[in-house]
Amino acid sequence: MNYSFNFNAVSFEPLLKGLIVTLELTLAANAIGLTFGFLVALLIMSRIAAIRLPAMLSVEFFRCTPAIVQIVWFFYCVPMLFDVYLDSMTMGILALGLNLTAFNAEAYRAAIQAVPREQLDAGIALGLNPFQRVLYIVLPTAFRASIPVLLTNGIGIFQQSALVAIVAIQDLMYQGKSLATETYRPIETFTVVALIYFAVSFPVTQIVGYLERRRQLLMS
Template sequence: MNYIFDFSFLAEGIWPLLEGLKTTLLLALGANVLGLTVGFVVCLMAMAPLWVIRLPAKLFIEFFRCTPVLIQVVWFFYCVPILFNVFLDPITMGVLALGLNLIAFNAEAYRAGIQSVPKEHHDACVALGLGPWIKTVHVIFPQALRNAIPVLMTNGITILQQSALVAIVAVADLMYAGKILATDTYRPLEVYTTVAVIYFLMSLPISQVVTYLERRQDVSVER
């Protein structure tokens, strides 16, 4: 191997990458806000006793879980404006495309968390005369959230990494900035290595927190 790595271009080229990083963080943050909030609502709909509520939610979950994220992103950016005459800025479209995918996965995480709540707690709510809303918000949701946090955080890491797919539709995120910089500097190995390291440094702390939380949950279960 005669190739010599040269990262000197980063002295000036790092700034476009940092601008792209801001867009990546906006996309990941927006998608996670949607996934954490709407995901729980979709979860409740998917567990509803009425099929007219349950069926659309389950179809939504299965569609977004069983189709590639890349196809979803491309479909949103090119098909939604044509079919529905809806034109939004690229960041908003990216957040929606990634967020809807995350909603589906988080809904399943919440469902597993709700199902892990002991049946005795449900019975206690009935015995105390708590209404469905009070029961859901003050009893079921806190426990389901605690149980689902490791999976939700893992899903958050995944959507952060998958946000790189918006570069395909020319959204100026970290990956897109890296592609432009690689073309300008003729240093694709160095540029994409730098981009990979940035993604790694963003994901590693979160993954360590997930590991810590999983260990704490294992200890609490053993007790």
């Protein structure tokens, strides 16, 4: 192979700007996913079919279709069908946030089902109404139990945020593609981009592993 590597051609300034956009997308999507994921999980567990079925269908839609299709659909179909025009960053956050909501809803649902019945009975004995039982008993218990899965889903959406580059959001992947085109150094550029994604993702995966081990020790 006669290819001569030259990593000095890779400018870090545009990549860091793209990383900031990627982190903004990730944090906003996680805020949506953490909040609405729990609410959707409650809807899925409703005894009323008219409430439960639409929630289940929405979750299955986002879980069973590619994220890239969802992003493109939001960017091109929502304005045409609903006459709603939002900036590209907002649309990207909504697409990623709703995708994450579906996966977090399943994590919350499993955790809610694992809440000990004794805790709910204690809430009833204390005179807590259903809303208070959800707020003070179910939510804290389910959230703690699902933290490893929520963190895994969160880092997954950080990686999937690279897909918004196809709709011209200037995230890390978009900046990498632009830089590779300008410098004619795609190998070096995308190697650096991959290392940046790894540098952000790896510590979180280690935290997830630690929390899983700690949870298993507490349960044993």
